[in-house]
Amino acid sequence: MNSTLNIFTVKTVSFDQGERDPFGFDDFSEKIGAEYLPFSGSVSKPTYYLFVAYVNHFLNTNKSLWRNDKQKREIQIRLEKLLVYCWKSKFSKSELKGGLLGNNFEQSDIDVFTSKGWVIQNAFKIYTDKNFAPETLELYLKRVGERQMPILRDFILCDYKQPQRKAEFVNEIKKQLMKKNSLFNNHRLDDFKDKFKKELIAKIKNRRKDEYFQLLQPYFDYKTFNDDTFWSKLLENPNPKIPFAFLNNWFGKFVSAVDADINLKANKQTFWNEADKSFDKISKQFLSNSKSDVVLQKRMKKSKWFQFNTSENRYSFYDKGNLSEERRIKNLWESYMKRQGEDEGTNYFFNFRHSALLRLIKELR
Amino acid sequence: MKKNSKDFFQSIAEYPHNIGVYLTYTLDNEVIEKLSEVASGTKLILHDFKQGISIDDNANSTIVCFPMKPLKPNEKNCFHSKLALLKSEVGAKFIVGSANLSVDSFATEKEIAIEMELEFKTDTDVFIYNQILNFFEQLKSQLLIQNSIWEQTINKLRFKELPIKASDIHFIFNSKENSIFDEYKNYLASCRRGQSAKSIKVATPFVSDDYSKIEEVKSITDNISIYLRTGAKIKPFQNHHCKIFQPLNKKREGFHSKLILTEFNSDAVLFIGSANFTEQGFFKTLNESANQECGVILKVSLQEMQEWFAENFWKQLSEIEIADYKEAEDKSLEFFDSQNNHYAWAEKENSKITTYIFNPNNLPIRKTKDGIKIKLQNTDSEFLFKTNEFEEQKQTVNFFISDEKISVSVFELSEYISGLNEKGESIFDSFRGIYSVNPTELDTAINEGKLSIKETSSIKITEPPKLEQYFYNVKYLLQSIKHKKYFTDFNESEIQNEINKTDDGRTLYLTFQLFKAFNTKPNTENINQQTKHSCNSKSSGHSS
Numbered sequence: 063m064n065s066t067l068n069i070f071t072v073k074t075v076s077f078d079q080g081e082r083d084p085f086g087f088d089d090f091s092e093k094i095g096a097e098y099l100p101f102s103g104s105v106s107k108p109t110y111y112l113f114v115a116y117v118n119h120f121l122n123t124n125k126s127l128w129r130n131d132k133q134k135r136e137i138q139i140r141l142e143k144l145l146v147y148c149w150k151s152k153f154s155k156s157e158l159k160g161g162l163l164g165n166n167f168e169q170s171d172i173d174v175f176t177s178k179g180w181v182i183q184n185a186f187k188i189y190t191d192k193n194f195a196p197e198t199l200e201l202y203l204k205r206v207g208e209r210q211m212p213i214l215r216d217f218i219l220c221d222y223k224q225p226q227r228k229a230e231f232v233n234e235i236k237k238q239l240m241k242k243n244s245l246f247n248n249h250r251l252d253d254f255k256d257k258f259k260k261e262l263i264a265k266i267k268n269r270r271k272d273e274y275f276q277l278l279q280p281y282f283d284y285k286t287f288n289d290d291t292f293w294s295k296l297l298e299n300p301n302p303k304i305p306f307a308f309l310n311n312w313f314g315k316f317v318s319a320v321d322a323d324i325n326l327k328a329n330k331q332t333f334w335n336e337a338d339k340s341f342d343k344i345s346k347q348f349l350s351n352s353k354s355d356v357v358l359q360k361r362m363k364k365s366k367w368f369q370f371n372t373s374e375n376r377y378s379f380y381d382k383g384n385l386s387e388e389r390r391i392k393n394l395w396e397s398y399m400k401r402q403g404e405d406e407g408t409n410y411f412f413n414f415r416h417s418a419l420l421r422l423i424k425e426l427r
Numbered sequence: 428m429k430k431n432s433k434d435f436f437q438s439i440a441e442y443p444h445n446i447g448v449y450l451t452y453t454l455d456n457e458v459i460e461k462l463s464e465v466a467s468g469t470k471l472i473l474h475d476f477k478q479g480i481s482i483d484d485n486a487n488s489t490i491v492c493f494p495m496k497p498l499k500p501n502e503k504n505c506f507h508s509k510l511a512l513l514k515s516e517v518g519a520k521f522i523v524g525s526a527n528l529s530v531d532s533f534a535t536e537k538e539i540a541i542e543m544e545l546e547f548k549t550d551t552d553v554f555i556y557n558q559i560l561n562f563f564e565q566l567k568s569q570l571l572i573q574n575s576i577w578e579q580t581i582n583k584l585r586f587k588e589l590p591i592k593a594s595d596i597h598f599i600f601n602s603k604e605n606s607i608f609d610e611y612k613n614y615l616a617s618c619r620r621g622q623s624a625k626s627i628k629v630a631t632p633f634v635s636d637d638y639s640k641i642e643e644v645k646s647i648t649d650n651i652s653i654y655l656r657t658g659a660k661i662k663p664f665q666n667h668h669c670k671i672f673q674p675l676n677k678k679r680e681g682f683h684s685k686l687i688l689t690e691f692n693s694d695a696v697l698f699i700g701s702a703n704f705t706e707q708g709f710f711k712t713l714n715e716s717a718n719q720e721c722g723v724i725l726k727v728s729l730q731e732m733q734e735w736f737a738e739n740f741w742k743q744l745s746e747i748e749i750a751d752y753k754e755a756e757d758k759s760l761e762f763f764d765s766q767n768n769h770y771a772w773a774e775k776e777n778s779k780i781t782t783y784i785f786n787p788n789n790l791p792i793r794k795t796k797d798g799i800k801i802k803l804q805n806t807d808s809e810f811l812f813k814t815n816e817f818e819e820q821k822q823t824v825n826f827f828i829s830d831e832k833i834s835v836s837v838f839e840l841s842e843y844i845s846g847l848n849e850k851g852e853s854i855f856d857s858f859r860g861i862y863s864v865n866p867t868e869l870d871t872a873i874n875e876g877k878l879s880i881k882e883t884s885s886i887k888i889t890e891p892p893k894l895e896q897y898f899y900n901v902k903y904l905l906q907s908i909k910h911k912k913y914f915t916d917f918n919e920s921e922i923q924n925e926i927n928k929t930d931d932g933r934t935l936y937l938t939f940q941l942f943k944a945f946n947t948k949p950n951t952e953n954i955n956q957q958t959k960h961s962c963n964s965k966s967s968g969h970s971s
Contacts, residue, residue, distance in 0.1 A: 066544040066545070066546070067543045067544075068431065068541070069539070069540075069541045069727075069732075070432060071431065071433075071540075072432075072434075073432050073433055074535075129860065130859050177443070178443055355483075355823075390531075390535070
């Protein structure tokens with residue numbers, strides 16, 4: 063059979079939780095999270111911020127290497143591949159702790175001589191210039207970055223064709239790049255961490271000057287860090303000026319009440335009373351946010367799975383006259399219900415961006 | 428088949444491309460989102476008009492969806508093709524099979540697909556590619572709302588007419604006169620003349636109530652095995668003495684793959700695609716109100732599909748089992764789950780937004796939840812309405828259908844087209860700024876100082892003479908053209924544009940060089956004529 067032709071069974075793919083969210087809560091929470099915890103939503107490794115800024119600097123000072131955006135992207139992706147290639151040669155999977163963008167491959171499968179075969183969701187797509195251009199870059203250039211530029215230039219210009227020569231060349235490049243303080247040497251920020259952290263905090267502070275920031279700031283100072291208080295003070299804080307706990311509480315109660323409706327529970331009214339009480343406690347300013355199309359209401363209607371029957375005053379599954387579809391939706395609903403109390407032993411429904419924030423802080427400690 | 432399982436999205440991600448065309452019966456926002464993450468090019472999605480969704484994010488105008496109808500729509504048929512065609516600058520890749528762009532396809536159903544990379548180094552590649560483009564031409568009349576974008580996309584994709592050299596891999600589709608079955612028979616007649624088949628294996632998740640042409644299948648061989656879902660109707664096959672198989676375990680339970688495998692002594696012919704073995708899918712022509720289907724027929728080894736049809740996954744129903752057989756009442760076994768959900772999309776052209784609403788239940792449409800009903804204009808199509816009253820500055824249009832808030836992302840058609848034109852395909856793509864073969868552009872670039880090359884330690888400024896730079900640029904352009912074998916209509920028109928842009932002597936030089944380059948290239952007569960004509964007129968102008 064022709065080598066470029068392949069018959070395959072299609073692998074199962076998991077989709078975002080959004081699929082299991084019939085009311086739009088995920089979307090709402092994601093957007094409100096972005097307002098309170100900028101950066102943390104997309105952060106996999108803070109090192110990428112600096113790397114993106116460094117590569118952009120490299121491209122700007124080596125314009126002869128590229129003629130158009132396409133060639134520029136090619137260089138960006140090749141350098142990102144080289145970065146991950148170097149990291150993977152030094153650290154095990156568990157040491158890297160995931161969070162690597164743009165790849166699903168073993169180190170030996172990464173072909174750094176081409177931009178092909180790299181998942182498009184890469185550092186340059188996520189960490190654009192407008193996201194963050196750290197002053198730390200200057201320090202990095204001074205310490206090691208400037209010296210690395212000719213090496214990277216050689217790497218981009220390399221035109222060896224023979225696999226053996228290529229392998230030798232990459233090894234040599236790797237040896238030269240993986241020196242102390244180099245981004246290629248460590249997936250963490252090493253000596254640049256403190257300065258970088260300061261800049262990041264300033265950026266976040268600039269976004270939110272309210273008391274929420276006062277709560278958040280100490281966690282960046284890892285000396286006082288405590289996992290338990292991180293969750294309780296930020297995500298579960300009962301201060302009505304902070305939305306997370308109140309939204310979570312209502313999401314959970316509302317979903318339980320809908321479930322009571324669907325299963326025609328005798329005490330369903332109690333569930334609704336609880337849910338309505340929780341709803342009333344949410345400060346009005348948090349019921350809609352300008353960045354979300356979802357506006358929270360006592361009786362959420364947005365749903366592919368349910369209908370709200372006004373005459374019976376209750377939710378029920380849509381009868382689409384299709385048994386397997388009904389089974390599927392019931393299964394999805396069950397897994398949706400499980401979101402309460404199943405996430406890392408806590409009872410919140412949605413963690414906004416706090417998990418990502420925690421990871422960011424831990425990477426910066 | 429070898430044990431081979433693959434992530435559909437990974438298959439798309441690993442092939443960098445400029446244009447992606449996706450055909451599907453159903454679609455979901457989640458899948459489109461995932462596609463946006465992995466697919467590098469513009470995305471044009473054609474879907475069945477009853478199965479649409481309101482797209483809430485069109486990823487910076489890189490996505491456009493068009494609802495499609497079968498040629499002769501009725502309550503039982505649909506646009507059912509499933510195909511992804513990815514076009515890069517140097518080649519193309521297509522994936523054809525049973526998977527729709529829906530969550531179900533990738534999360535729960537068991538799908539099969541075939542992927543093929545076309546490098547255009549052989550006529551076989553071009554033959555298959557052109558068959559796909561012929562299919563696209565046919566689809567023009569099936570757009571629910573006619574517009575020029577589909578045609579522009581095809582022009583961007585199509586190579587100049589080439590002599591057709593058939594190969595043993597065919598991309599097929601049903602047409603006004605031919606059904607998928609006709610195409611299958613034609614393939615066997617042309618590639619397997621005189622050979623007698625040993626058996627036919629048919630895997631189909633859905634079946635028809637009865638079959639008028641099943642006896643014709645027996646003209647290929649009467650040893651027919653039908654592989655069905657558990658609980659599917661078996662009656663239609665009983666009278667025709669077919670062997671019936673059903674899943675033995677989870678591996679094949681609820682399968683969605685559609686396969687027809689004709690086995691010969693030493694190898695086999697396989698159809699893999701969107702068509703179920705039903706009247707609507709397999710046996711009817713478009714004139715007979717069939718679904719619109721497509722697929723691939725190819726020669727495979729006897730081992731290739733052995734694993735899929737392996738005995739440990741299937742059991743043959745015995746006579747007693749057939750006598751006691753009970754059909755399941757589960758409606759998922761019936762193909763037509765008619766969709767009555769409303770959806771909308773909005774198109775912006777010349778700063779005017781037109782919102783189209785598929786509203787099969789005729790629900791009230793309002794701008795605000797309790798506001799006044801919006802009066803909608805009828806379109807040619809039943810259940811489809813349009814309005815310009817939702818015109819908004821933002822990139823989304825919001826309104827209410829009954830109590831449900833609808834938010835749709837606007838398809839910026841002009842941006843999509845410019846994205847389509849910007850992305851690849853142009854032979855001048857790598858020749859911009861100081862590398863341009865357009866004298867005006869090159870002069871501007873030089874004047875703007877783009878020839879300055881700043882190096883790390885000190886600044887060096889190099890400024891070669893304009894002419895020298897121009898000759899180099901032309902030289903490199905010709906080198907890149909030299910390696911290219913096939914050219915599109917788009918290439919033809921851009922060459923024409925380029926050589927007519929200026930009367931500068933340098934353009935005459937470029938035209939002459941292009942003429943020389945294309946003079947020896949096959950299948951580029953038009954470009955050759957253009958450059959020749961232009962050389963003559965320009966040189967006479969210059970001498971005068």
